[in-house]
Amino acid sequence: MRRKDFIEHVGWTGAGIAWSLSATGLLSAQPAEAASPFSFVQISDSHIGFTRPENPDVAGTLRKTIEDINALPNQPAFVVHTGDVTHLSKTTEFDDAKQLLGTLRAPLVVLPGEHDVIGSSKNFFANFARTDAPSGWFSFDQGGIHFVSLVNVFNFEIDGKLGQEQIDFVEKDLAAQKKSTPIVVFGHVPLYALYPEWGWTTEDGTKVLALLRRFDAVTVLNGHIHQIIQHTEGNIRFATAAATAYPQPAPGTAAKPGPLKVPDDKLLSFLGYRSVELATGGGTKVTDRALG
Amino acid sequence: MNKLIPSLALVALTFALHGAGARAATPPALLPAVLTIHIKDFKFNPTPAKIHVGDRVTFVNDDDEPHTVTATDQSYDSEGLDTSNTWQHVYSKPGTYKYFCELHPYMKAVVVVTPAPAQ
Numbered sequence: 134m135r136r137k138d139f140i141e142h143v144g145w146t147g148a149g150i151a152w153s154l155s156a157t158g159l160l161s162a163q164p165a166e167a168a169s170p171f172s173f174v175q176i177s178d179s180h181i182g183f184t185r186p187e188n189p190d191v192a193g194t195l196r197k198t199i200e201d202i203n204a205l206p207n208q209p210a211f212v213v214h215t216g217d218v219t220h221l222s223k224t225t226e227f228d229d230a231k232q233l234l235g236t237l238r239a240p241l242v243v244l245p246g247e248h249d250v251i252g253s254s255k256n257f258f259a260n261f262a263r264t265d266a267p268s269g270w271f272s273f274d275q276g277g278i279h280f281v282s283l284v285n286v287f288n289f290e291i292d293g294k295l296g297q298e299q300i301d302f303v304e305k306d307l308a309a310q311k312k313s314t315p316i317v318v319f320g321h322v323p324l325y326a327l328y329p330e331w332g333w334t335t336e337d338g339t340k341v342l343a344l345l346r347r348f349d350a351v352t353v354l355n356g357h358i359h360q361i362i363q364h365t366e367g368n369i370r371f372a373t374a375a376a377t378a379y380p381q382p383a384p385g386t387a388a389k390p391g392p393l394k395v396p397d398d399k400l401l402s403f404l405g406y407r408s409v410e411l412a413t414g415g416g417t418k419v420t421d422r423a424l425g
Numbered sequence: 426m427n428k429l430i431p432s433l434a435l436v437a438l439t440f441a442l443h444g445a446g447a448r449a450a451t452p453p454a455l456l457p458a459v460l461t462i463h464i465k466d467f468k469f470n471p472t473p474a475k476i477h478v479g480d481r482v483t484f485v486n487d488d489d490e491p492h493t494v495t496a497t498d499q500s501y502d503s504e505g506l507d508t509s510n511t512w513q514h515v516y517s518k519p520g521t522y523k524y525f526c527e528l529h530p531y532m533k534a535v536v537v538v539t540p541a542p543a544q
Contacts, residue, residue, distance in 0.1 A: 185489065185508065220491065220505075220507070221491055221504075221505030221507060222504075222505060223505075247527075247528055248491075248505075248528065251493060251504055251505045251527060251528065252493075252502055252504045252505075252527075289499070289527070290497070290525065290530050291530055292528070292529070292530055332529055332530070332531060388466065389466060389467050389488075389490075390490070391488070391489045391490040392489055392490070
């Protein structure tokens with residue numbers, strides 16, 4: 134992408150979200166920004182324990198991610214990890230991940246991906262349980278935004294399912310919110326049918342999306358697919374995040390999903406994190422940043 | 426079925442020989458098995474697999490992605506099998522055993538277990 138095109142791509146798109154794209158879907162340099170009173174950061178898909186050639190040092194790339202975030206001049210109010218902290222849910226993987234994530238300067242919020250709950254959710258809750266969220270899902274208010282953190286990897290036979298109990302929670306939770314309140318939703322698997330052929334969808338996600346339609350500005354942030362894909366449905370903006378571990382193929386461009394081998398000197402340009410700020414007008418401003 | 430409540434796996438029937446060996450220098454030896462089911466390109470092969478009561482089956486992950494061998498009735502579970510990991514299971518009762526990959530639940534397969542042939 135030429136610089137002129139890039140600049141044109143950084144701009145308002147509808148209800149207050151600015152999207153920033155580079156050739157790999159990530160920014161390689163930080164644009165000039167006005168200081169913001171509130172921001173948070175999203176990271177995702179660290180897959181601690183992964184050792185294959187696509188990234189033989191996933192701990193190193195997570196460490197670099199953390200160092201970059203810790204060096205931000207305006208520290209985020211919190212960092213949310215949207216799942217797949219570990220590769221195989223092993224105790225040693227959780228230990229390593231928790232030690233690394235513990236070096237973040239900002240408070241940490243973690244939700245599970247399917248790689249964190251292989252067999253059971255025991256290890257995940259042992260490391261990242263919240264006292265206010267015994268079921269895993271929760272909501273909170275911060276910086277003028279109402280946050281809803283969902284879990285769509287607990288169903289035994291379906292990845293990408295919320296279940297009626299969680300949908301009931303969301304319905305009750307959102308009923309108390311004003312139409313003008315900015316809403317940000319976290320989840321691991323995309324809530325909409327991004328690419329069902331590869332399991333990149335949430336079976337009952339439409340039920341939650343229906344509950345979100347009445348709000349002026351909704352931002353849904355997911356991980357799972359290891360690449361940035363943006364999608365808009367009316368007032369709802371979706372953005373999947375880059376991984377800190379390794380990229381995956383774009384939907385349908387390979388026979389199957391899985392780790393994508395890129396040239397070693399290009400790997401960091403496919404990995405990154407995302408800063409999110411409350412924008413003037415009520416929406417959010419989302420900025421993706423590459424590690425290199 | 427929900428992972429939020431950890432299940433009580435019937436481990437007595439399970440020979441988990443290698444599930445945790447992703448970092449092991451030397452994979453442990455496998456017991457003799459009558460059948461090897463390969464996991465390749467997000468498919469179990471062969472399926473349906475036909476064996477007799479008491480037969481041991483080896484599952485091997487030939488894919489780049491981790492997979493699991495998880496019984497639909499939760500009677501057995503390999504847990505995460507990374508690339509090249511193997512796992513063995515003895516089927517001690519006749520029946521049709523449906524299983525799938527917990528990480529990619531659209532990967533489904535069947536093992537059909539019939540009574541052992543008369544000696």
